[in-house]
Amino acid sequence: MGRYDDIDDKQKMWKAENKKFAIYDKEYERIKKVLAAQFGAPTSADTSAKTINSEGSSYLERNTRWETENIHTELNMIFSKTTHRIRMTLYWKK
Structure with missing residues (x-):
């Protein structure tokens, strides 16, 4: 899928991706563990996804x-x- 593909194709792709939250959440946790092994315990972290309401959608x-x-x-x-x-x-301070 390119940047300027047919909008109907994009909508079908988005609809399919919307069913994959558990996969994204599991991958987030995997990456978080890798980073914690590298940088130590996080300074702050969400324990689960939060719903954000923004301009009529969430x-x-x-x-x-x-x-x-x-x-x-x-x-x-x-x-x-x-x-x-x-x-x-990632930002280096020095």
């Missing part, structure tokens, strides 16, 4: 953060009708 979100003297790391999952994403960002 989505599920999870966030975990690690803060040390040298790094700032965030693990984020967004699961909505048209967005299914797990993202990790």
Whole structure:
């Protein structure tokens, strides 16, 4: 699927992905464990996905953060009708 593909095809893909929350959540937990092994216990972490209401719609979100003297790391999952994403960002402080 490219960026400018047929919208009907995209809607079918989104509908199929929307049934895969458990897969995304399990992968989030796997990545979180890998990062915890590397950076230690997180500074803050959601124990489960939270529902966020935004402009008439809602989505599920999870966030975990690690803060040390040298790094700032965030693990984020967004699961909505048209967005299914797990993202990790890492910033070096020095």
